[in-house]
Amino acid sequence: MTDAPMTIREMCAAFDVTPRTLRFYETKELLTPERVGQRRLYGKRDRARLTLILRGKRFGLSLEDIRQLLDLYARDSVNEAQMRRACELGRARLAQMQAQRAELDEAIADLTTELAWGEGQLARLARAAE
Amino acid sequence: MTDAPMTIREMCAAFDVTPRTLRFYETKELLTPERVGQRRLYGKRDRARLTLILRGKRFGLSLEDIRQLLDLYARDSVNEAQMRRACELGRARLAQMQAQRAELDEAIADLTTELAWGEGQLARLARAAE
DNA sequence: CGTTTCCTTGACGTGCACGTCAACCAGCCT
DNA sequence: AGGCTGGTTGACGTGCACGTCAAGGAAACG
Structure with missing residues (x-):
């Protein structure tokens, strides 16, 4: 199905x-x-x-x-040359994706920090409002 | 400097x-x-x-x-409402990034598998050529 | 002083990834 | 036979992210 x-x-x-x-x-x-x-x-x-x-x-x-x-x-990929080329591209792309993954981890860490600061500020404001 | x-x-x-x-x-x-x-x-x-x-x-x-x-x-972010909104957006974006990270991991796994298959084929071709 | 160099602001052009519309089949329903 | 539904091929339009001039200001150099 x-x-x-x-x-x-x-x-x-x-x-x-x-x-x-x-x-x-x-x-x-x-x-x-x-x-x-x-x-x-x-x-x-x-x-x-x-x-x-x-x-x-x-x-x-x-x-x-x-x-x-x-x-x-x-x-x-019919012939070997074509296949070899595809593998080349694949390896390059894989490296690129791994780099992107590292960068993404960094961005997540950054944003998490920034967010913690923001929430902290909000909490501070909330206390100050009482 | x-x-x-x-x-x-x-x-x-x-x-x-x-x-x-x-x-x-x-x-x-x-x-x-x-x-x-x-x-x-x-x-x-x-x-x-x-x-x-x-x-x-x-x-x-x-x-x-x-x-x-x-x-x-x-x-x-001058006022609280603005700040609250920014935090909202940040949390949403963070969730999105984490999802993207998971997807990226999957894509990396896929490509690794595919690449292993490709390299295997090439190796087989090389042996067959002797 | 003129010229060169660097920068500025428009204004228009471009490539990508589609959206939108028109005109036209091809089945199926009644 | 007529009409509806769903699909088809162009052709043109659109939004984004810039590129590419054109015309001019301002500073620096000889």
Whole structure:
């Protein structure tokens, strides 16, 4: 059931995107749904890809960045050179993500500190108001 | 020394941005450099803010999102209501960042797995080539 | 003094990621 | 046959985050 192809509307509901978005991603070769006559049908593969696309976006990657990454996930890298290149990109991206993770930890720490200060001030104000 | 005000060029060199970008951020009220006559001078505060701005961007935040966040970091939230609101936003953002962190960890795990598979394939190809 | 250099403020242009609208099938219902 | 629903392809519009001139001020240099 969960691997049955979905219509464009079902996709939109499931991933909270608009039809325009899905068709746009298709022109960018991020998705390649089947066609039944005219209509698009999105299979398991496209759903997995869309998950990765949206995740990538949440981290500020461009659609072009994401397309490169998807090539790594697409196991059909026919020849060795292509595959080697995909692995290169993957390693680079991994390093980048780890750096981003470190930065995110720092940002979380900063914000936590700042927030503690803010809450402290509020508490002080509350006491002063009595 | 490190807290001496910087010119726009020095800022550009230090943060790897263009003058246009700094002026643009100013129109968006993200930066508020001093003026000496016409020229801008960026102090410690603006440098700190710019650091946060660029960090925010790396995580896909819009400039408007970032402006909201900077309000929290700006300790001059005059009245209590404003301050309370800033803390609200901060807590929400913190939760969001923690979620993003979890997602990032997952993405890193995925990519690591995928990469291991890819490297494995390459190794297999290398052995087969002998 | 003129020229060069650095900076300034508009104003318009650009690339990305879509939104919006028009016109047009293709089934299905009655 | 007529109409509705849901999907399709263009084509053009939009918001954001700047880039790219154009025109000019002010200071520094020879």
